[in-house]
Amino acid sequence: MGWFKRQRVRVYGIVIAFFLPFVLEAVLRVQDALPVPQQYVTLNRYIPRRQRENLRRHVYLDEKVFPELPSSFQFSTDSNGFRSRPGTRDKGARGIRVVFIGGSTTEGSLLDDAVTWPAVASTLTEDLVGHGIGVADLNMGVPTTNTRDHVASIAQYVIPRLPDIIVLSVGINDLELHFHPTYNPFRQEAHSSVRFLDWVAGSDFLNHFYLLRLLRLQKDGDVDWSWTGPRVRLDAGDFVRKNRALRAKLPYKKLDVAFFPPPEFEQNLRSIVGEVMANNVRIVLMTETWLFQDVVPPETMSKFWGHETLFKYREGDLDRVLTKYNDVIRKIAREFRLPLVDLERKLPKNVDYFFDEMHFTPLGARKVAEQLAPILADLIRNKNNQASHSL
Template sequence: MKGIHYFYTMSKGRKILHRIFYGCFLLGITFLAMEIILRIYNPFGFRLKGDQIILPVNTKLTIQNSINPKLDSVIVNTRNELGFRGESKPADFNSRLSIITVGGSTTECHFNNDDKTWPALLEHKLDDSFQHVWLNNAGLDGHSTFGHQVLLQDYLVKIKPKVILFLTGVNDVESDRPSFHDQQNKRGAFSDLKHYLVNNSEVLSLLVNLARGWKAQQTHNTSGVNIDPRQLPVSHMTDAESAAQLKLQQQFLPGYRERVRELMDTCLKYQIKPVFITQPLLYGEGIDSVTQVNLATIRHKNVSGKCSWQVLELYNDELRKLGAERNILVIDLAARMPKNSLYFYDESHFTNAGTEKVASIVNESLAPWLANNFPSFHQ
């Protein structure tokens, strides 16, 4: 009987092992089949692959906002087949006044509705004076001029719009290498096995993007938190402390200037006209008319609001000077944007009222320039 029981136990163990191996085999075959099918035809269209950059395409994110009264309660963020916000690329693209905006989160406007981003509002304003305008928003959260150059070389020069607008500055402060956000959409940026597999597998990429979408729907939240200047700590920096912060920037400014020059050169090489926009900031000199807070003494990243603004202005100055030297239009949004919390929900991101103000300021300088450079589209 003992022998029979032993034989029975061994047989049962083999059956379980057989089922495990068979299940793994079926899983492997199914995974391989899905990988092949998705490489031939991917109905979800989550990624657009260039030589270096990977962009999300044909996606729609709905955000339930209950924490920021300066933004809509329901925010829809849609990306088209190019991976950008805006209308699809038209069949008559070459006969359009094609414009693409490039920048970080203040260009992407992730927490503004599709029709309330400043690029979308700018397009509507341009429609009043120009015919056949097509404008897309290629802003990517956290991107600096490092990421802009990769996007430009890898993708935008192939689309070849007539004009590219660059809003740069805040993500380049004290930066001498690509940030995590610059690397996030880039092929091979992360050498670990996990990122390699996700970047190179259609199935894993699909699962990750579905999981991200589900998580976004479940959280019903937004990181676009409204920061009340009245709740921020106060900073009283000495003149010596401010001078030290400004001096520190001297090691980063030449690199920023060179990266901007490279963006200009790349555009001109491919017969694309570049236009640059300086970066505005809520903090700096003056009293916020909404909260009556002194914007100079707000503490921001361990420095005063005034010092933070002075630092950013060093980068804006590099852009202004280079634009003048190269005869390239620089729209001085930094100087013209009111320092008013009506227009900002934190130090740099725009409320719905803010995106409308940005679009108006940019349009005032851009429209005459477009009329001069593309008279056939002016009406």
């Protein structure tokens, strides 16, 4: 091969290498099958993270890890980062806006938009109320968030949406916050800062390029290919599988049940209730529950994956601690005469209701919704009766 021929081949290679990313970018845009990799957005250290707006994720799960769940589901948010039922009606002349606040058990992280308990409760409530009254359900559940976060997020995200009713489900994430070795009631722990890489990953700039989305998704999860384009398989399966195996090997450590809950939990609850009531919004409190208890059958124990770094707490001790958090919620509900959905006392610790120690299956989500819907229906009827009497 002559010198000129070698140079020509080299130029062809450079041209192809230069244009190939643009061709791939164009193909990925036409297929439009890649979701935004970063699901949550962190603005700054004072405002809790929230879900990214306008998400459209069709997720495929590992059926071996999650046999209790559908193999695929739709996860989407509106222009403000709230989940809701597909085609939900917004608040109008005969509509009610209900905001659901909590952690991952509220979000329904591995459930379809239509089968989370906030979505099902909204549908059941519409059926109970009737008269063409719609419920605009806004699901603001975000994993790991606690009452410390909710105090800020209600003012930042919720009150500006002019809700009629707020449903608050808290307890487990506060318990886990207080377990953390960096916990400090003066809010000086590491969670108060935002890492630079988290900020970059959450920025919109990178998400405009589908090729960068693909690289990020390939790193964080599995991407299967087909003629219609790439298919994203959530990596939660690998995470849960590894932590289930690790948890089974860890030793137990004694838990000082008497220490919990610290005063901050009740203080934050009072702040939330005061903030909501000051804005003339009705609030419904919920206790939380899980599968932890003194005696756990082996087949149920095999579902659990949560643990500390080098040990795990006894399931019965954890359950007694959560009861103390729930007692604070009951106390606040009595004091302010608030509606209460007492899941700890009314929802059985049925293995069919949970796919791990605390997150609901579609059946469990429906059972939660059935407890909540009559309370929401009564609040809506009372609100409408008061409005008609004032005319």
